[in-house]
Amino acid sequence: MSPAIITDGFSAPFQLNHSGRRRYISSKTRLDRNGIDITNIGQMKVLDAGCGGGRYTVAWRQLGAKAAVGVDISSIGVESARKRVTDNNLADIEFQIASVLELPFPDNSFEIVFSNGVLHHTVDWKAGISELVRVLKPGGLGWLYLIENPGGLFWGLIDVMRELMKNENKEFARLSLKMIGIPDNRIFYMLDHVMVPINIQLTPAEIEDALKTAGAVDIRRLQRGTDFDRIESIYRRDPYAEVKYGVGENRYVFTKK
Numbered sequence: 001m002s003p004a005i006i007t008d009g010f011s012a013p014f015q016l017n018h019s020g021r022r023r024y025i026s027s028k029t030r031l032d033r034n035g036i037d038i039t040n041i042g043q044m045k046v047l048d049a050g051c052g053g054g055r056y057t058v059a060w061r062q063l064g065a066k067a068a069v070g071v072d073i074s075s076i077g078v079e080s081a082r083k084r085v086t087d088n089n090l091a092d093i094e095f096q097i098a099s100v101l102e103l104p105f106p107d108n109s110f111e112i113v114f115s116n117g118v119l120h121h122t123v124d125w126k127a128g129i130s131e132l133v134r135v136l137k138p139g140g141l142g143w144l145y146l147i148e149n150p151g152g153l154f155w156g157l158i159d160v161m162r163e164l165m166k167n168e169n170k171e172f173a174r175l176s177l178k179m180i181g182i183p184d185n186r187i188f189y190m191l192d193h194v195m196v197p198i199n200i201q202l203t204p205a206e207i208e209d210a211l212k213t214a215g216a217v218d219i220r221r222l223q224r225g226t227d228f229d230r231i232e233s234i235y236r237r238d239p240y241a242e243v244k245y246g247v248g249e250n251r252y253v254f255t256k257k
Contacts, residue, residue: 023059026226033224033232036141036253041065044111049100049132050118054081057093065112067092073099100128108137120147120200126210133214133256142216142254147193149201152246154230161194170195207250216254225249 031038038044041064048057051070054077060068070093072078081095098104100118113136119128125146136142147155165173173195177187193199204221211219225232231248233241241248 021062023055024062027056027059027063029226030222030224030229030251034222034253036143038063041112045069045109046112046114047071047103047105047110047135049103049113049115049128051081051095052077054084054093054095056114056116057081057095058084058088058090060112060114061090061093067094069093069110070095071098071100071103073097101131103131103135105135107134109135111137111140113140114143116143116145117147119144120202121196121198123198125200125202126213129210129216130214133211133216136256138256140256142211142252142256144207144211144250144252144254146207146250147199147201148230148245148247148250149203149206150246151201152242152244154245155201158190158193158199161190162199165194168195202250204247204250207252211252211254215256217257219252219254222249222251222253225251 030036044065046057046060046065046068048054048060048068048070051057051072052074054070057068057070070078070081072081072095075097078095078097084090085093085095096104100115101122101124113132115128115132119125122128129144132142132144149155151158170191173191174187177190178184182190208219208221223231224235225248229249230241230245231251233245234248
């Protein structure tokens, strides 16, 4: 198959506590259930744009990519990612400190460009999409994840929490959630959207228009996910799934001529 793009964001402390194995399994499940063939991945170089602690960067190498490059604006995230690679004696993976809105690579540099849950936290998500398409080689496959709108009760609750906790210290919020028994991974996910200054929710139409403007073609919104993804709950027609989750995650694949 031709190349790929993917997008979702996680902070370094969470990533240090979670195995890249989990990201490998979730990535493979999403690819398989949506019929995305990566037979030729051994010939592909991957960019993980907004890599955080490098979990997905490592996962792409485990999936068989020839090489992987992760970029993140956070020096803490990049330091954590490098430690992950060193601790596991992994080869052909490198990390750079850089913005996803100004990627430090020439046009058409990567067969696979992946950015997972990152652009909805930036000041210009459309510019981020343009950068992803720019550095993707012609014939590449894009995979993009951005927060959905409408998002049902799930994102409605996040919005309420953002308002209630907007003036709280992040560490205080983390400890408070931990004290009431919320698992560390769920605490991270909640605070990743509650405590960040920017948390944009986008309709499928908005995303598709931006992709087309950036030069993407053959745009397809994915209808399947892991057993724990909101879109999979909608696919299974779980009771009240659309009430709880709206349209489900905005994950897209696309190509570039």
